[in-house]
Amino acid sequence: MDHDSTLYVGLDVHKESITVAYALGEGEVELLGKIGTTKAEVERLCKRLQSKARRVRVVYEAGPCGYGLYRQLAGKGFDCMVCAPSLIPKKPGERVKTDRRDAVKLVRALRAGDLSRVYVPTVEDEAFRDLSRAWVSAKDDLKRARQRLKAFLLSHGVRYAGRADWGPAHRRWLSTYAFDSAWQQLAFEEHRRTIEDRLAQCARLEAALREAVVNWHFYPAVLGLQTMRGVQFTTAVGMLAELGDLSRFEHPRQLMAWLGVTPSEHSSGDRRRQGSITKTGNSYARKLLVEAAWSYRHPARVSPDIQRRHEGIPKAIIDRAWDAQVRLCRRYRKLAARGKNANIAVVATARELAGFIWDISQLSMSLAVSEEAPAV
Known part of the structure; x- marks a missing residue:
């Protein structure tokens, strides 16, 4: 047995059972069988996989069973991935679906690098x-x-x-x-x-x-986001709870795409055709984002409520929030003046708002708002 090759493992996870398939390097995909979901049975599976190769890569689909299996496998030193089910490649006309076929498909897709990783929170x-x-x-x-x-x-x-x-x-x-x-x-x-x-x-x-x-490590970002218009405690906490660590997005456009507020596109040759937004990602976070964007229909101003939320916040964050308000209010007015529907204009504003949320969140965490900041 070649212990220097990579072992690719696909798990089709259900409430009571896990179907396991694997492939050593570029070899044929084989079925290992079906096991239970208890910690003891997963431990035995880990020992069997470790005996086959030095490096083990495991993948399973995100689902209702959560991330307990991921953490157990990662704790054993495996390179584990939780993939997005909706982004798994599927052949046209494929109408037979079984646990074994799903496990085999996961192995092949993992080996080919065709899977999209799901963010696993701490x-x-x-x-x-x-x-x-x-x-x-x-x-x-x-x-x-x-x-x-x-x-x-x-x-x-x-x-x-x-x-x-x-x-x-x-x-x-x-x-x-x-x-x-x-x-x-x-x-x-x-x-x-x-x-x-x-x-x-x-x-x-x-x-x-x-x-x-107050004891959450993203608390500085919660305070920083509340300096923005339309982003109160409900929105700030809801967004960060769903998005998690925003530093995983290297560019704000990645956050916009993850939230599903970027236009869909079907272009070919010299013809470019864009449609409605993709609506991918977290629907609740997108809902909060669009609701916050509605407040930018009105002229830019600092209300007493926003002024209260500015207390104890570094000036750099407050200035950035004001820049965002001026730009987004102007953006909405321009779209409305061009005759755009109000819903379309608000969603376009929400797309840019996502970029400012990314920026202010990063700035807040880097400045590390002091513990003496006012409680929300």
Whole structure:
């Protein structure tokens, strides 16, 4: 056995089983079989692979099982890769899909260098992202609970005379309204109770997030991003939790492409044709980016809220945030003056905003905002 050759290993990972295929150097791809997903069985697999070659390269598709397997394999010294399933090359007309075929395909694609690596966060970053996503999920549940209550009231012809914005006046009106039927009143109270429960859950998670972010190593970037217009605590934390270490992008254009805000293109010869944005990457981060870009429709100014977020931040970051605001506001006005649809103009502004987010995040981390900076 040639122990100096590279062993390429493809894993088709499921909840209860892992199908393993491998190839030594440029040799034929062979099936090793199917194993379980427990740590002991993965340990035995590692020993078998280490006996076949000195260098082992392993790949498996990103999926719902997380990165525990990646960390276990990397801990054994393997060159492990988690690849993007949507970017795996596929032959036209290929209609047979099995675990064995998938494992073999991964080995061949890994050996050919045709796979795209997925960024694997650190354990700390993943834990913080889980907390952030729990907060987002709670806010989504609150939104749906409010929609259900509004639909319930509308179906019974109950309408609020003012603005139903869930403000103090609206909530007082809800607390005093009563149905004639005891059954309908019970259903109404349950809808209201669900909303109150979700509000309490959101408050708990937000308090935990604000407490945890101070000890997060990306906290300087969170403070730096909040100097920008449209980027408040929700956006800054959500973006960084999903994006992770922005230094992995060598150029802001790579971040724009990862967020899926670059135009699709189908060009041939002298003809260049661009279409809608690609919408690849993380959809939640892209949503936050576009929502922040809507604020640049208005003339550049520093509001009292933005001024408050500037306190304790280095002047270099504040100046860069102002440059971004001036440029992006001008960018939107120019696109609108050319007759561009508002949605198209905002997405184009969001694309440039991503570049400033990359720049200010890098600048904030390099300057390392002092611990005495004001808490968010």
